[in-house]
Amino acid sequence: MKLLINLCAHDGIISHYAGVGTIVRRYIEVIRDLLETKKIDYHLNLFTLEFNKDSMGYNEELFKYHKSLKNTNLYILSNGTNGETSFGNVENYRLASKNTADVINKIDFSNYDYVITLCNDTPYAGLLSMIKEEKNSIKAWIPHSTAKIYNEDMSLSLEQQLHNERINWEQATIDYINSTENNYLISTGSYIRNHLLKEYSLSEEKNIDIINGEILSRENTYDENIRMREILDDLNQYDSLILSLGRAEKYKNLDKTMLLGKEMNVKAVVITRQYYEGQPIISTYKDLASKTNSILYVDEPFFLPQYIVKHYAKLLIMLIPSEREIFGLVINEMRRFNKDNVLIVANDRGGLHEQINDGIDGVLVDLDNIKESAKKIKKYFNEDSMRNINKNGQLRLRKDYDLLKNFNMFLKKVIDEYE
Numbered sequence: 001m002k003l004l005i006n007l008c009a010h011d012g013i014i015s016h017y018a019g020v021g022t023i024v025r026r027y028i029e030v031i032r033d034l035l036e037t038k039k040i041d042y043h044l045n046l047f048t049l050e051f052n053k054d055s056m057g058y059n060e061e062l063f064k065y066h067k068s069l070k071n072t073n074l075y076i077l078s079n080g081t082n083g084e085t086s087f088g089n090v091e092n093y094r095l096a097s098k099n100t101a102d103v104i105n106k107i108d109f110s111n112y113d114y115v116i117t118l119c120n121d122t123p124y125a126g127l128l129s130m131i132k133e134e135k136n137s138i139k140a141w142i143p144h145s146t147a148k149i150y151n152e153d154m155s156l157s158l159e160q161q162l163h164n165e166r167i168n169w170e171q172a173t174i175d176y177i178n179s180t181e182n183n184y185l186i187s188t189g190s191y192i193r194n195h196l197l198k199e200y201s202l203s204e205e206k207n208i209d210i211i212n213g214e215i216l217s218r219e220n221t222y223d224e225n226i227r228m229r230e231i232l233d234d235l236n237q238y239d240s241l242i243l244s245l246g247r248a249e250k251y252k253n254l255d256k257t258m259l260l261g262k263e264m265n266v267k268a269v270v271i272t273r274q275y276y277e278g279q280p281i282i283s284t285y286k287d288l289a290s291k292t293n294s295i296l297y298v299d300e301p302f303f304l305p306q307y308i309v310k311h312y313a314k315l316l317i318m319l320i321p322s323e324r325e326i327f328g329l330v331i332n333e334m335r336r337f338n339k340d341n342v343l344i345v346a347n348d349r350g351g352l353h354e355q356i357n358d359g360i361d362g363v364l365v366d367l368d369n370i371k372e373s374a375k376k377i378k379k380y381f382n383e384d385s386m387r388n389i390n391k392n393g394q395l396r397l398r399k400d401y402d403l404l405k406n407f408n409m410f411l412k413k414v415i416d417e418y419e
Contacts, residue, residue: 001417003042004112005031006104008127009120010086010096013048013066014076016302017057017273018247019329020121020144023188026215027118028066030407033217038419043112044072047100049123052083056275075103079123086123090165093123101130109134114415118142118186122166125173128183135182138414140208141173142186148199149324149350150251174200186410188212189327191351210410212327213401220336222303222310231297231304232311238267240315240381245271245305245330246322248281248298253321253347255285256367258294263374266317268294271305305330309337315386317377320346321367327351331362335397340387345377355401361392 011017012024028046035042046066051058067074079096081088088096109115109132117139119127128139147166174196177183185202187193187209196202214220235241242261246252254270261268270289274282282298289296297304309318318334328351334344346352348364356362363380365373380389411418 001040002112003040004115006045006117008047008100008124010049010123013046014063015051015057016059022329024120026403030404046074049079049086049096050083090169096123097127097130100127105132125170129176138182140184140186146170171200174202177206178203184208186210189351190354192326208413211406213403213406214332214336216402217404222306224307228301228304228307240266242266242268242317242319244319244321248272248274248279251323253323255288256321257319258288258292259370261294262292263370271297273299316342318342318344325350325352331355332397332401335393340390343381343386361396
């Protein structure tokens with residue numbers, strides 16, 4: 001069997017600044033691992049968008065790595081912003097999709113048994129309808145957000161972008177998937193699947209799941225540097241911590257981490273990345289950090305949170321406070337460290353809810369009520385409870401969130417000869 005996979009993403013190929021980038025990097029690794037293990041003759045095309053080298057998230061090492069992969073071509077295309085943003089607005093989505101389609105449509109699909117095109121997130125949603133229809137062509141949109149969930153995303157490059165334009169762009173893609181053979185939507189969890197079925201009228205038979213997860217078959221390693229060690233040395237003076245991370249966006253709810261830390265009398269540590277120098281919400285965070293005696297880190301090394309969790313030896317609460325999260329990769333990232341001293345706590349919202357059995361493999365709270373949340377967390381914030389919760393979390397991780405297994409199931413569904 002000869003297979004071509006076109007993987008399109010605005011983050012994760014030559015940049016890494018968000019959860020989309022994290023899961024796209026994992027897709028690339030999983031695809032290569034599965035196909036090489038099964039000795040399938042494959043070629044991988046990676047399509048992404050222009051980045052200024054000094055822009056948020058650009059990663060020279062990642063660019064060089066993906067460009068060096070065997071059986072792989074890397075294409076960097078324009079979305080009309082001259083590298084200012086890889087996300088942008090609907091006009092940028094349309095241009096990015098058109099430029100990508102122009103490349104793909106020049107490929108002779110008859111040279112392959114199957115051509116699979118995976119379009120990650122909203123900027124590439126419309127690409128499906130722009131690619132030529134062939135019997136051996138399988139196309140899928142993988143939404144990592146929708147306009148009906150995220151309606152104040154700072155990654156929108158133009159203030160005047162109309163919310164309905166993005167909804168219409170997404171809806172047109174769903175309509176195309178519903179009405180066209182060999183076109184699918186890939187859901188990364190039950191929350192986003194149910195959302196699309198209800199809010200966008202996705203046909204159930206057009207949905208295929210690739211549940212977000214971790215690559216459990218490889219060692220759990222992250223980049224480490226001197227700055228991370230310096231920060232850890234500072235944090236080791238505290239007997240316990242509450243740790244949160246996220247981009248500098250209101251929906252990430254990072255202020256609640258500081259308020260919870262003050263209520264529990266536990267040092268709160270918030271790690272965030274701003275979209276641009278002087279972003280107003282950073283000033284708000286700094287003021288609150290001062291009032292609550294919290295610690296705020298801005299634009300520190302990308303993998304600082306993972307470094308802290310890995311090396312901090314005292315009791316630590318890993319808090320995911322988001323108001324809206326389609327899935328949230330942090331819960332399973334933290335489970336991978338298998339640390340009995342880490343208690344995973346999440347705001348009981350959206351896709352966070354589906355990843356935690358409350359009190360069994362994590363703790364769910366309502367951060368609209370800080371006092372009650374603090375009271376509930378204290379019940380589990382002890383060595384015995386945390387040991388049991390971590391043990392159950394490890395079982396859940398292996399059962400539901402093995403990305404290699406989940407991606408393998410997808411390939412079995414769409415390729416007849418795949419075993």
